[in-house]
Amino acid sequence: MSTNMSPATTAGLSMPARVVDRGGLQQTLVTLVRREFWEHRTLWIAPLATAALLIVCTLFARHMQFQVDDVNSGTLSARQALAVSTIVQAVVFMTLNLVAALFVSFYLVDCLYAERRDRSIYFWKSMPVSDGLTVASKVLVAMVVVPLGVWALAGATHVLISLVFAVHAALGHVPASAVAWNTLTWLRVEFLLLIGLVLGVLWNAPITGYFLLVSVLARRNAVMWAMGVPILLPLLERIVLGTHYVWTFVVYRLQGIWDILANHGDLNFIAGQAADKSHFNMPPIDALLGELNFRAAFLAPDLWLGLIAAAAMIYAATRIRRYRDDT
């Protein structure tokens, strides 16, 4: 397909292979990533459907009221309204992320297992695509494409939700004072969420690696192995030894980073407190930023140890796919 008629080719000399390869590598990677979304359609359908559901909900939320302590939704100040908007922004983001994380998990467990189950691995392997590139494309989907896509989708969803609220206010469904918009604040929150997203993806990298490893190893019931081990092992420990180290470890690897980010406090608690303390008078982002320690989080040894473990597991998955011969 790449018929670049350079003087070199017309003269009957083949182009240097490396020149062809560089453009080819990018094209190959894009094709491989597209392929993943063809096979695993839930990866984009599920977040989109959830976003659509959230928007539809706001369409019908004509009489929404809330009362937190002495803050009433009917009598919000402009700052308080902005704080509410920021909270909605974060909640939309977290909701979509939770949905995406669930489907990405199933995707990871399936991606190197399904191709052996339906023997399509013979087709994929008949193409000039290395195992390294194949596994890389799956890691890229799980750790970059879907998270960034969900981040963008969450931002767009929040804009639409805000618009719907503006229309509600214009029609008199909600008090005009309850609706606020500040582009700078919105952008700051989006940026904060993005940093948090990067942190979360990096922290969860060992889980990505573990799921890929299970996917490439499992002879059957890959999901059982992936989800069963982290649940049954702690249970077994509890019954046999009466301890709960494994469970503590599993929970730590799932969400320990947020404790580190919150200076070893509970992030949700701090976020709630931040909103509470300010009586919504200050955008919670400002209250929150003072409590967070991104430096400590990104420099946490456990984050980097996790990344090394993830790299090792992803590399192992690549090597195993190379010579796996049981189809």
Next chain:
Amino acid sequence: MAQSVHHRVKKMTAVIEARGLTKAYGAQRALDGVSFTVQPGRIVGLIGPNGAGKTTALKAILGLTSFSGELRVMGLDPRLQRDALMREVCFMADVAVLPRWLKVNQALDYVAGVHPRFDRSVAESFLRKTDIRMSSRVGQLSKGMVTQLHLALILAIDARLLVLDEPTLGLDLLYRRKFYDTLLNDYFDKQRTIVLTTHQVEEVENLFTDVIFINRGHVALDSAVEALGERYQQLTVSAERCAPARALKPFYEHEVFGRVAMFFEGRTKAELAPLGELRTPSIADLFVAKMQRVTP
């Protein structure tokens, strides 16, 4: 100049060179020191009973399995240079390895995206001659149509070596015929090489230029088809005239309707012709004869 080019082409190295290929699954040896050579521009039939080691040999050639021994495919080591090798080699393992969720146009997009030697228009023009619709999913196609789709993809890839492992298994006769006709007419030329395994030897024996029989991990026969007539003879004699023929030591014989078909290796026409009806055995008959001898 022309002379030297001609000389170079003649000296071109073999497409596949295997020496002492060995692969064991546990205690069982799927390949036990297998050696063979495949020259360019040939259509080689790799023939053997189930579990003989054919598929293992193909997997080794394609770098899909580990093995010991020496193996060069297109001058490359399939163990270490698999990615480079797959630009030159195309393969179709069995039928229906295309995933059910894949749409026909996605299949074309995919191969176009990853294979530098894929010519989409070739695949599209082949598909136009079939009943396959671009928007169909593989899961909606019949087995024959899936094979046609896979064949369309392969025809559009300019590869030097095509490896086919039972490509028509489970297809009806019409699809099988069409498959091999297309392969021979639209794909094969003297620059390309095809290695093919199949159970249905009778159907494709006219296709082969070379045959390699594999049994129990060993090469039982490796010959150009045109040389078979020189090496092997099938003599049919009536039952009562068996003794003089038997004295020439046939390696296999079987009785049909009171007559005995005997298979000889390395006997001359002059020795055998007076004893009965002499002909060159078909590949299928030779296969049965060879396998019976190895497996008493």
